[in-house]
Amino acid sequence: MLYQPITIKNLHLKNRIVMAPMCMYQSDDTGIAKDFHFTHYATRAIGGVGLIIQEATAIDPDGRISKEDLGIWSDDHIEGLKKIVHAIHANGAKAGIQINHAGRKARVEHPIGPSPYAFNDQLLVPKEMTQADIDKVISDFKEAARRANEAGYDLLELHAAHGYLLFQFLSPNSNKRKDAYKDRKKLLVEVLQAVNEVWPKDKVLAIRFSATEYVQDGVDPIWLSTVINEIKDLGIDMIDVSSGGNVVSQSIKIYPGYQLDLAHTIKEKTGLITVGGGLIENVQLGDYAISKGLCDLVFYGRLLLRDPYHFINHATDIREEIEYPKPYLRGKK
Ligand SMILES: Cc1cc2nc3c(=O)[nH]c(=O)nc-3n(C[C@H](O)[C@H](O)[C@H](O)COP(=O)(O)O)c2cc1C
Numbered sequence: 001m002l003y004q005p006i007t008i009k010n011l012h013l014k015n016r017i018v019m020a021p022m023c024m025y026q027s028d029d030t031g032i033a034k035d036f037h038f039t040h041y042a043t044r045a046i047g048g049v050g051l052i053i054q055e056a057t058a059i060d061p062d063g064r065i066s067k068e069d070l071g072i073w074s075d076d077h078i079e080g081l082k083k084i085v086h087a088i089h090a091n092g093a094k095a096g097i098q099i100n101h102a103g104r105k106a107r108v109e110h111p112i113g114p115s116p117y118a119f120n121d122q123l124l125v126p127k128e129m130t131q132a133d134i135d136k137v138i139s140d141f142k143e144a145a146r147r148a149n150e151a152g153y154d155l156l157e158l159h160a161a162h163g164y165l166l167f168q169f170l171s172p173n174s175n176k177r178k179d180a181y182k183d184r185k186k187l188l189v190e191v192l193q194a195v196n197e198v199w200p201k202d203k204v205l206a207i208r209f210s211a212t213e214y215v216q217d218g219v220d221p222i223w224l225s226t227v228i229n230e231i232k233d234l235g236i237d238m239i240d241v242s243s244g245g246n247v248v249s250q251s252i253k254i255y256p257g258y259q260l261d262l263a264h265t266i267k268e269k270t271g272l273i274t275v276g277g278g279l280i281e282n283v284q285l286g287d288y289a290i291s292k293g294l295c296d297l298v299f300y301g302r303l304l305l306r307d308p309y310h311f312i313n314h315a316t317d318i319r320e321e322i323e324y325p326k327p328y329l330r331g332k333k
Contacts, residue, residue, distance in 0.1 A: 031071020
């Protein structure tokens, strides 16, 4: 199943293999894409990945995870992003982009967040966002979505996982507001409404969520599924299921496929296309996850950092014959 094609709206993927978004911290203060990014993403496309989801790309310089993040906060970024899309398309894969505001986890002098509570001892206490701050974030997400479309991405992913701003509003551990945003899904709904005004209806819109916070009182997959069902008519096509990152927890157990049950719950309860993964280090486990209906696509992160050609060289591990990149045929085993 891993190498079977899938079509979502007008996005035709040659297989179910997704490169997970992974920050590379290889830009500079400008946020503009560099040669590294073209090479990095082109290489994984040559390596047979069906869909590449580009690393968290900042919608606002004050929402960056680091000063080396890729940016999409200005029209000046579009040219470089177009080149990344081209590098991916030219090598046979489809291109997605994850857009993000880091909120209280931003490494800036004056971070903002839903409520004035720091993530941990190392990060600053954020300023509680005013309505004007919230309006700006909504507009920044919308502008970023417009630019992503102009740059030619096939898929847009909102980052609502790992304790970044959209997740901070979703979690009772970081959202202690008394105003209308105590409705923890309100910001996400407003961002979706704004994004829908510019992101074409025939292109895929995905959201990455943390489906658990690994603490007793936090977002869990059942609550999250209910929220997704309430808002899925706002054009959500795909859920990328991750976990953790909003509170420090001692009870995270990591093993191959550790987040697949979360993806399965979200898939069953919402009926949406899901991407599952987490410490999946070979084609067999990814294939198993899809064959058993735990998820529809599988994301691979760290495996693709160390072994970009894994999927062209290991298709035969599950008895698949796939088209090998022509220039490299002489090296095929
Ligand atoms: C270097 C690195 C950077 C990452 N950056 C992001 C990111 O930008 N956005 C995101 O949603 N997850 C990010 N992650 C998490 C991965 O997308 C993935 O969910 C995680 O690594 C688990 O999958 P794996 O075991 O296959 O690596 C990052 C992980 C790594 C290792």
